[in-house]
Amino acid sequence: MIFKELLELMYVYVKFTSKELPINCYNIATQQLNIVIKNSLQCKNDYKASSISDTPLKDNEAIYTLYKSEYTIYYDEKNPYSNFFIAHEIAHHLLNHRSDDIDKHHDANLMAAMIVAPPHLIKKNKIHNSLQLATVCKIPSEVAETYWKAYKKVYLQSHRYAILKYAGIVLSITILTLGGIFIGYRTIIPIHTQNGYNNMQSEIRKDAEDNTLVYVTKSGKKYHTENCVYIKDKSNITEISVDDAEILGYEKCNVCFQE
Numbered sequence: 001m002i003f004k005e006l007l008e009l010m011y012v013y014v015k016f017t018s019k020e021l022p023i024n025c026y027n028i029a030t031q032q033l034n035i036v037i038k039n040s041l042q043c044k045n046d047y048k049a050s051s052i053s054d055t056p057l058k059d060n061e062a063i064y065t066l067y068k069s070e071y072t073i074y075y076d077e078k079n080p081y082s083n084f085f086i087a088h089e090i091a092h093h094l095l096n097h098r099s100d101d102i103d104k105h106h107d108a109n110l111m112a113a114m115i116v117a118p119p120h121l122i123k124k125n126k127i128h129n130s131l132q133l134a135t136v137c138k139i140p141s142e143v144a145e146t147y148w149k150a151y152k153k154v155y156l157q158s159h160r161y162a163i164l165k166y167a168g169i170v171l172s173i174t175i176l177t178l179g180g181i182f183i184g185y186r187t188i189i190p191i192h193t194q195n196g197y198n199n200m201q202s203e204i205r206k207d208a209e210d211n212t213l214v215y216v217t218k219s220g221k222k223y224h225t226e227n228c229v230y231i232k233d234k235s236n237i238t239e240i241s242v243d244d245a246e247i248l249g250y251e252k253c254n255v256c257f258q259e
Contacts, residue, residue: 001095003150006111007119008248011238012218013094014115021125022116022137025086029073035064035093036072037086043074064089084139087112106146113139113147119155120213120241154247213239216250228256 014028029035040052046067047055055074056063062075062085073089075082091111097104117127117137127133130148134141214223215237223245224231230253231237240248 001107003110003154004247006107007114007244009094010111010114010118011216011240011244011248015238016118016121019121019124021121021127022083022139023087023118023121025083025090025115028115029086029090033090033093034071035090036067036070038072038074039077040074046074061085062089064092081138081140084112084116084137084143087115090115109143110147110150113137113143117147119151120244122151123155155243212242214242214245216240216245221250222253223250224253225256228253230255 013033015032016023018024026037029037038046040055040057043049043055043057044052049055052058056065057074057076060076061079061081062073064071064073066072071093073086075086075089079085088108091108092100092104094111095104095107097108100108116139117133122133125136127136130141130145133139133148134144137144139147215226215228215231216223217231217234217238218236220230222230223240223242
């Protein structure tokens with residue numbers, strides 16, 4: 001699956017309440033998805049094994065299975081990436097995987113990274129590269145690199161042209177201003193350049209707004225502010241950034257954004 005499809009599916013089923021990274025995946029599983037989480041000792045007891053090496057955790061960091069009709073994730077709590085591997089099994093659950101072939105494994109890894117470090121929190125938490133992502137969020141480095149490349153392609157490249165445009169406007173203002181000083185005129189920014197500067201400031205403010213949170217519903221096609229009448233008293237509300245909402249195809253509500 002592609003990045004956008006995984007992102008959309010994740011936001012349908014997972015609600016992020018924390019603003020800090022990494023996200024606690026134990027809480028996501030138990031409180032939102034009704035998945036039971038058990039550690040290695042509990043796994044040994046459930047499998048009536050004499051040691052951990054006699055359980056499925058012998059060759060796995062975590063496993064997802066049905067135990068007594070309950071969706072259950074067993075995990076190795078001693079693994080430094082245990083939170084990520086719980087997210088990996090959550091991803092298998094959300095993607096309805098019945099096996100772990102190479103394509104499903106890669107999809108689960110990418111979605112797991114999204115769950116541990118949702119895109120709308122990466123910029124907020126000042127994550128600037130894959131190494132920092134891996135270190136702060138306890139994600140295996142190769143997975144962090146794959147996620148960062150996908151994230152950068154969708155989120156960062158779209159802003160590259162805008163950044164160059166702003167730089168060009170600032171350079172033009174500087175050149176014209178210095179030119180005015182050099183020829184002895186008062187330092188006055190020409191009107192067309194002043195308009196460009198105002199546009200730049202407007203775009204910078206918009207870029208800040210793009211990382212603010214809005215609200216969507218599973219059935220709706222618009223994103224709303226917190227107090228919009230169209231989402232008031234509804235239970236299936238998802239909190240999401242403006243960037244993510246627009247990437248997923250949602251449009252701005254014409255009612256709440258004009259109030």
